[in-house]
Amino acid sequence: MDDVLAKPVSIANQIHQRLRDEIVHAVLKPGMALSEADIAARYKVSRQPVREAFIRLAQEDLVEIRPQRGTYVRRIAAVSVLDAHFVRDAIEVAIAREAAQKAQPADLEKLYALIACQATASTNAEFLASDEALHEGIAAMAEHLSAWRVVHQIKAQMDRVRYLSYGEVSPIDRLVQQHREIVDAIAAHQPDAAAAAVLRHTADILHQLPELARRYPEMFEG
Amino acid sequence: MDDVLAKPVSIANQIHQRLRDEIVHAVLKPGMALSEADIAARYKVSRQPVREAFIRLAQEDLVEIRPQRGTYVRRIAAVSVLDAHFVRDAIEVAIAREAAQKAQPADLEKLYALIACQATASTNAEFLASDEALHEGIAAMAEHLSAWRVVHQIKAQMDRVRYLSYGEVSPIDRLVQQHREIVDAIAAHQPDAAAAAVLRHTADILHQLPELARRYPEMFEG
DNA sequence: TTTGGTATGCTACCATACAAGTTAGCAGCA
DNA sequence: TGCTGCTAACTTGTATGGTAGCATACCAAA
Structure with missing residues (x-):
């Protein structure tokens, strides 16, 4: 049975899925700061796809993007x-x-x-x-x-x-x-x-x- | 009564809202092709915020992004x-x-x-x-x-x-x-x-x- | 006529550079 | 000591250039 959302093609999508899993599984703890640059360095990619992953996560209410301040895993x-x-x-x-x-x-x-x-x-x-x-x-x-x-x-x-x-x-x-x-x-x-x-x-x-x-x-x- | 989603700060957000309205109001017709470059030129901004707006719209199922092909207003x-x-x-x-x-x-x-x-x-x-x-x-x-x-x-x-x-x-x-x-x-x-x-x-x-x-x-x- | 290869122009995708805003910390002064 | 203000190091936001993939048109060969 295929997953309901299966398109792990682009880097942005892969980053999105991985971060989503880590947040849902509480590997990334609520309140923790996520930096575009940090994640980009961790996965050896540029900031751009990470940024786009953040946008998706924000729309799912899993992170909060505070402009010019930082992006944080939403507390429950x-x-x-x-x-x-x-x-x-x-x-x-x-x-x-x-x-x-x-x-x-x-x-x-x-x-x-x-x-x-x-x-x-x-x-x-x-x-x-x-x-x-x-x-x-x-x-x-x-x-x-x-x-x-x-x-x-x-x-x-x-x-x-x-x-x-x-x-x-x-x-x-x-x-x-x-x-x-x-x-x-x-x-x-x-x-x-x-x-x-x-x-x-x-x-x-x-x-x-x-x-x-x-x-x-x-x-x-x- | 404030709208439920009120944060028209960044350019990306503004583009997203405007495009969303135009799609919902059927100004942008279903099936119509949207190009990052076109929209960027129309609103006199760079492609980047337009792209991020597209991502949001895609998550709302209002457009379909076909990689390397184009972005289209979803047919109903x-x-x-x-x-x-x-x-x-x-x-x-x-x-x-x-x-x-x-x-x-x-x-x-x-x-x-x-x-x-x-x-x-x-x-x-x-x-x-x-x-x-x-x-x-x-x-x-x-x-x-x-x-x-x-x-x-x-x-x-x-x-x-x-x-x-x-x-x-x-x-x-x-x-x-x-x-x-x-x-x-x-x-x-x-x-x-x-x-x-x-x-x-x-x-x-x-x-x-x-x-x-x-x-x-x-x-x-x- | 049909088929297959190719050139061209489009697209979204990614990387990089720059801009603008926020915050933390520290130096200096009252 | 306590406060003020500057600086430096972050953050996200935007702009731009280059790349890979796809679609179409075109042309040549069967």
Whole structure:
């Protein structure tokens, strides 16, 4: 299954993807200063493609460009996570409802395969990758892939928090079980049940938020 | 009421805003080729800020950058409009529900003022501006402004169609009436009624779509 | 007529140089 | 000691030149 955004051709695109990953995975910590010149030197390229990568990241709200001052990895705003959650819920519930109506046996098999894959995932990155693939698969089934692209972008804010919380708060088994409930409801062509299952699933991260903000205060703003 | 994205400082930002407006208002027609050099010459600036504006537009799906080939105003894909509609519905319905719960008298006055303003609008641009202000105001009341930012971006795809259809299909009076029903439901603190009103409102454009695609085939793809 | 190679002019992409603004730090003075 | 103001070292923003890739037109050969 190809990634939803696959065009790693130009240098600017490559820099963008790498920086995006590093920010989402919290390798580049919130609040950290990023200099065009520094990144350019690190990757042995000129400032120009780095600059263009920064522009993309800024539009995704992952960095903040302060003119003539510097570019900084955005701190995680609790309100942003809440709003990201709000938007994601709205879209994914709608997607799940349509998926429940359009579900085909062949598609369902793939989803269950992904869930099985999750259950045996050994690393957080591995789990989150198949997690994303699952949600994307559901969107594909509902024939709303470009709606999923919106979620994908929004999700970056939440994923930063999820990487912080790996193994600390949310047990994998529980998430896998929630996934199973979602797909079961879809397979049974029950839109309401699917919507409810999605809500239960996405609600989890919100409960973790206050604890995480307490534990990693320097990564949050406000 | 400030616009949701107000930072027209750098040349790149100014170029971006102007081009965005011209694309959304269909001054720059779908399929038209945009050259960095041409735009730079038109606005008497260098190619660099134009290029950065193109990058922003590409991320908003308003232009398509084909490396070493050219940059083109995206044709309107019917499926994109459908998906834009899908996402917008999902978010705006959720916003309306929360607005219905959090509505304050002072906020409601502003909304009714906007509706009155719409009823007397003489140009399409004027109407759409206050239309946007109304929906943004509802989002502000629901305390989900950043969710509205997502809608704002998505909406660009639909607005291009709306500008095509001015005066031809959708009578202003009808839209204003729909707005009134939405705000009435919110004022009455009835989430379900508000959601239903929003759905009725946003459904209109979908009915216009086939007719518009028939009338302006060169602006659509597929 | 059709096919294939080539020249030309276009494009976006990248590197480099310069400009303009901000900030931190330190020297010097009250 | 504490404040003021300058300087120097950053930052991003803009301009410009050169390069590689693609498309078209043209011409020659089959």
